[in-house]
Amino acid sequence: MIELMNVTKTFTTGKKTVEALKDVSLRIKKGEIYGVIGFSGAGKSTLIRCTNLLERPTEGEVLIDGVDLTKLKKGQLRKERSKIGMIFQHFNLLSTATVYENVARPLKLSKVPKHEINERVEKYLKIVGLEEKQHVYPAQLSGGQKQRVAIARALAQEPEVLLSDEATSALDPNTTSSILELLLRVNKELGITIFLITHELDVIQRICDRVGVMHQGELVEEGSVIDVFTKPQHPQTKDFVFDDANFKVPDSIKKGLSATGRIISLTFIGSSSSEPFLAAITKKYEVVPSILAGGIDQLKANSVGKLLIHLQGDTAEVEKAISYLEEREITVEEVAS
Amino acid sequence: MIAEFWTEWGADITQALWETILMTAIPLAISIVVGLPLGILLVMTRKGGQAENRAFYSIANAIINVIRSIPFIILLFLLIPVTRFVAGTTIGVEGVILPLVVYTAPYIARLMESALLEVNKGVIEAYESMGIPTIKIIWSVIVREARSTIILGLTIATIGLIGATAMAGLVGAGGLGDLAYQYGHLRFEPVVMYVVIIVLIVLVQAMQTVGNIWARNLRKD
Numbered sequence: 437m438i439e440l441m442n443v444t445k446t447f448t449t450g451k452k453t454v455e456a457l458k459d460v461s462l463r464i465k466k467g468e469i470y471g472v473i474g475f476s477g478a479g480k481s482t483l484i485r486c487t488n489l490l491e492r493p494t495e496g497e498v499l500i501d502g503v504d505l506t507k508l509k510k511g512q513l514r515k516e517r518s519k520i521g522m523i524f525q526h527f528n529l530l531s532t533a534t535v536y537e538n539v540a541r542p543l544k545l546s547k548v549p550k551h552e553i554n555e556r557v558e559k560y561l562k563i564v565g566l567e568e569k570q571h572v573y574p575a576q577l578s579g580g581q582k583q584r585v586a587i588a589r590a591l592a593q594e595p596e597v598l599l600s601d602e603a604t605s606a607l608d609p610n611t612t613s614s615i616l617e618l619l620l621r622v623n624k625e626l627g628i629t630i631f632l633i634t635h636e637l638d639v640i641q642r643i644c645d646r647v648g649v650m651h652q653g654e655l656v657e658e659g660s661v662i663d664v665f666t667k668p669q670h671p672q673t674k675d676f677v678f679d680d681a682n683f684k685v686p687d688s689i690k691k692g693l694s695a696t697g698r699i700i701s702l703t704f705i706g707s708s709s710s711e712p713f714l715a716a717i718t719k720k721y722e723v724v725p726s727i728l729a730g731g732i733d734q735l736k737a738n739s740v741g742k743l744l745i746h747l748q749g750d751t752a753e754v755e756k757a758i759s760y761l762e763e764r765e766i767t768v769e770e771v772a773s
Numbered sequence: 774m775i776a777e778f779w780t781e782w783g784a785d786i787t788q789a790l791w792e793t794i795l796m797t798a799i800p801l802a803i804s805i806v807v808g809l810p811l812g813i814l815l816v817m818t819r820k821g822g823q824a825e826n827r828a829f830y831s832i833a834n835a836i837i838n839v840i841r842s843i844p845f846i847i848l849l850f851l852l853i854p855v856t857r858f859v860a861g862t863t864i865g866v867e868g869v870i871l872p873l874v875v876y877t878a879p880y881i882a883r884l885m886e887s888a889l890l891e892v893n894k895g896v897i898e899a900y901e902s903m904g905i906p907t908i909k910i911i912w913s914v915i916v917r918e919a920r921s922t923i924i925l926g927l928t929i930a931t932i933g934l935i936g937a938t939a940m941a942g943l944v945g946a947g948g949l950g951d952l953a954y955q956y957g958h959l960r961f962e963p964v965v966m967y968v969v970i971i972v973l974i975v976l977v978q979a980m981q982t983v984g985n986i987w988a989r990n991l992r993k994d
């Protein structure tokens with residue numbers, strides 16, 4: 437559905453050049469929700485803006501449904517763009533137009549027949565749950581409601597793909613949840629492929645099927661959310677995943693404990709959480725595990741359990757216990773203190 | 774006493790008021806027709822604009838700056854040959870329209886430019902991402918979003934224009950300024966001058982109030 441091939445983007449301001457994207461390739465399948473995560477400045481916005489050519493890649497190809505956007509003339513590009521909806525962190529609504537007008541105006545400007553405009557506006561405002569607010573101006577809406585208007589505006593174009601540039605980053609946790617919920621519904625019920633970028637792990641966990649990790653302009657890791665979460669490879673990915681698995685245990689406590697044993701985090705997929713593996717290693721080896729913190733994250737397709745434990749015992753025994761855990765598909769990561 | 778004053782001066786004052794309104798309205802209309810598109814062009818051709826064009830922008834920018842730095846009274850005399858050629862006369866209301874337009878249109882272009890630049894770039898981008906043609910974005914998004922600021926700008930331009938018409942009296946175009954000068958100053962009829970000043974104050978106040986209310990109604994945030 438979406439294919440980026442060797443996309444490079446270099447910004448030049450004065451004498452300074454910034455390589456915002458370095459040879460990024462990725463492929464997003466029809467009907468999936470694909471998320472890219474990265475820290476500030478990683479190049480996420482640039483990546484998603486290259487997908488509809490709001491930013492023109494310096495090199496590389498951008499294929500939507502097999503059509504290379506970079507080779508299109510202006511008029512053709514506009515036509516292709518109408519198949520790609522986009523939502524933004526700051527909603528980008530017209531401040532001088534009502535909710536209804538905000539959804540209707542782009543349809544008018546793209547010459548959708550009059551009777552159809554009304555139908556579409558009502559249909560999509562209903563889907564986002566704002567049919568009551570039709571005649572209100574954006575200034576009178578909450579952030580979440582504004583984002584709903586923006587989503588309705590994008591959907592009313594009846595696109596095949598929806599791009600989301602940090603759509604929930606300006607919202608509080610509850611509102612974020614409800615917007616993510618809505619995006620899931622949009623994906624399931626309308627079959628719209630979603631490509632989103634975010635710096636929030638939570639967003640990836642809750643709605644994405646696959647995830648890419650960006651670091652300094654490169655896509656350093658990619659895979660199904662469950663794989664990336666349980667077996668992160670790149671240091672950057674580990675940063676994201678294990679930062680979460682650290683449960684914010686204070687450094688002072690970790691320091692004290694590391695004198696008497698090793699602190700490790702265990703990550704495991706839903707099913708293995710029923711196995712009493714801590715009891716098993718205690719029986720099999722000369723080790724004493726104690727639990728520091730734990731939790732279960734609900735991913736879209738599965739759940740992932742995380743435990744932070746303190747493992748006491750002599751080195752060889754601890755090593756054996758760790759191998760035992762790893763054989764059981766549990767990801768073991770030493771936590772630095 | 775008021776009645777007496779009015780029988781003597783009423784006709785002159787009404788006549789002068791009418792001339793001032795005419796000298797404001799006609800150049801204003803022409804200046805908007807010239808200045809608004811010019812403002813749009815400035816925004817589009819500037820660096821990072823939708824139709825970036827360095828040559829056009831720098832030239833237009835320079836011309837506007839040059840004209841804006843010439844005082845109207847000088848402009849009035851400087852333009853006499855051009856005015857004669859275009860209007861066929863350099864006196865009366867007709868003779869003063871061209872200089873007033875040359876004076877006001879660049880100002881309006883600047884006011885338009887700054888009003889349009891204030892429009893949220895994100896909104897423009899959102900419309901670009903939906904495949905809406907640039908021309909439509911300019912008109913239905915940028916200009917529309919800027920309407921309130923545009924009205925305020927036009928109010929300021931109009932008041933400036935009223936001020937400039939006072940000087941037009943020097944070439945026999947009439948108007949309130951001329952009346953105040955001719956009778957109040959040259960013929961020692963200070964009362965006429967005071968009355969004219971009051972009429973001007975009321976006129977300017979009314980313009981500003983209407984502009985403010987209009988702009989506020991267009992603003993929805």
Ligand SMILES: Nc1ncnc2c1ncn2[C@@H]1O[C@H](COP(=O)(O)OP(=O)(O)OP(=O)(O)O)[C@@H](O)[C@H]1O
Nearest residue numbers: 447449454456475476477478479480481482483635
């Ligand atoms: N228009 C531009 N001109 C110059 N440099 C730019 C431009 N846009 C982005 N950059 C640079 O490219 C790099 C990547 O920026 P980008 O906005 O894609 O990051 P991001 O991952 O979206 O970050 P954030 O989470 O802060 O939004 C940064 O170093 C940024 O300064």
Ligand SMILES: [Mg+2]
Nearest residue numbers: 480481482602
């Ligand atoms: Mg960004």
